[in-house]
Amino acid sequence: MLFNSWEFALFLPIVFALYWMLHKKLQFQNMLLLGASYFFYACWDWRFLFLLMFSTGLDYFTGLKVSGNDGFGKKFWFWLSIIVNLGFLGVFKYYNFFAESFAGLLESFGFRVHLATLEVILPVGISFYTFHGLSYVIDIYKNRIEPEKNFVTYSLFVSYFPLLVAGPIERATHLLPQIKRKRNFDYDKAMDGFYQVLWGLFKKVVIADSCAQYANEIFNNSGQMNSFSLILGAVYFAFQIYGDFSGYSDIALGTSKMFGIDLLRNFNYPYFSRDIAEFWRRWHISLSSWFRDYLYIPLGGSKGGMWSKIRNTFIIFLVSGFWHGANWTFIVWGGLNALYFLPLLIRNSNRNNMHIVAEGRFFPSIKDVLKILLTFSLTVFAWIFFRAKTVSEAIAYIKGIGIFNFDGGIQFLKIDRYTPELLLLIGIFMLAEWFSREHEHPVFGRWKFFKAILIILGIITLGAFSNVGDFIYFQF
Structure with missing residues (x-):
């Protein structure tokens, strides 16, 4: 079900x-x-x-x-x-x-x-x-x-x-x-849960399932894709897996609120992270904290010398990758994230970004924007291994990007919706997340009923119902 x-x-x-x-x-x-x-x-x-x-x-x-x-x-x-x-x-x-x-x-x-x-x-x-x-x-x-x-x-x-x-x-x-x-x-709590369920559904059927159409086509036909389309395919998958898994978590948390029970928050706007350490404090929070408390700390955590810290970091990321599936691609994905984390660990700067980006302000600083773009780019690169069926397939995909072949422009336009429309939709989605980054979900404040109506209309008119599928993390 x-x-x-x-x-x-x-x-x-x-x-x-x-x-x-x-x-x-x-x-x-x-x-x-x-x-x-x-x-x-x-x-x-x-x-x-x-x-x-x-x-x-x-x-x-x-x-x-x-x-x-x-x-x-x-x-x-x-x-x-x-x-x-x-x-x-x-x-x-x-x-x-x-x-x-x-x-x-x-x-x-x-x-x-x-x-x-x-x-x-x-x-x-x-x-x-x-x-x-x-x-x-x-x-x-x-x-x-x-x-x-x-x-x-x-x-x-x-x-x-x-x-x-x-x-x-x-x-x-x-x-x-x-x-x-x-x-x-509690009427207010139940309604807040209902609004969070709506937002989770929007993430799943509008963002994730729409992006999945393009991501699947591009990854399944990567040998015929130019570099620009391959980059788009990786970006689409990044938003597919985020909309899919965080959408599931929003539905789970919202549903539970309707029964008067609070669950642990699992996502906290991870694509606004300014470094990989912050990303992992905001992505799949319950798993990251589980491995921290039941594996990383018992291994010694951040105590001891630098080599023990590096060892423990690689263990936790590799095990986290292996937890996701029995495939070398997940282990490589975990190892890549460990490598991303390594400079922060060596410089002891992995806890620099503990607060919300541009908290209390509308616009972030140029420095924050550049950090967010770099962190997102590194994350998208790692997602290629997560999405690929084999390590060799992921390497071939990356080589296709490295050829820098942009002939033909954007490919695979004739799916269900055009690429510019989908990119605009992703942009609007990220704006909604940016405006609500200091809240659990975007449906808050005086206009929450109006926002909920807009979300329902968005689900009805923009939902990729012809592409309904299981949530990605069901396989884990």
Whole structure:
């Protein structure tokens, strides 16, 4: 069930109405949300619902055992949870990658082997709900939280449908107290959530799905494209993945607000970043902070000498890349971002841009504009590896840009809308984001109802409904 589907447009109001009818019984509200979440997930593939339930039961049980034991017993149950969770993730997501890579390595030395691969479908959202459970057990092991005794409450924390398949990656310290606390209907909060859902839909069906038409055509036919079209293809993909993933996050956060629950913010206008460090503080925030707290800091973080800092930085970026998918392209993408980050780390300037760009002002400085353009250009370059199917395909794409062949001007004009129209649409979209960069989304202030009407009209008239597809991050 896609957020941008008619099924979800029917599902959400029904659950919303039933939920607030049960406002006097918190346990009934949670049971309804849990049932709705399982139904939502089963609509993808009901067979994987059992894997979700098993993962939930495992972490619930091991969390109790970790808390109730000391010494060897505590470590045993902790590592059991870690190994089983990562084991499931490894089998479903990474086994074929390691098998094929190992076979390729042996073949390069003259040994031909045929390792068995698995014909399995990657369970949607497995990387997200696995990380929910891992952080929960780790926090118990580190004595940061007490285990949750109520199984329904814990199950809802893991399976809450707005965040189940593509995040944000929640923490027990943030979400569990809200699930356990009585929630009263707040009209202003519900309307703010509805407006955020509208903005997320606009990002998805107008920006992301429109850009996807061009990005897909150009990447799939990159051998016939001139340099200018290849550059445009990379830029289109940058806005496709941003509109797609941040649009999903806006819908998730807005939907949750309608139920009186706040989720972690996942995007904060990342394309206005002035360096790569700021970009990663604003892009997929819940994943970046997860790796910071559960991998980077335990490795030593920024303590120690410069070489240990560099080592830890490369580890976190490479693991982050590998988290996105079992392909060398994602690892190269992660490594590129580590290289981008390196000069900031060496000069100890990775925390220079902690405030909002041009805060309290309409126009940024020329210096800020140049920094934003440079950071965006580096990000777009790295996205080529993220989008390409293989590393060699990405390199060929980059070589095509480097030829500097601009003959023929803009290509692939006959898709659905013309390139100048789409570029104008992207420009208007970025202006809307610029004006709202000090707010969570553009629908705020005295004119928010009027803005919402404009967004609805934009979705109806400009939405690429003929190109409706899954959200990109469902594959992760």
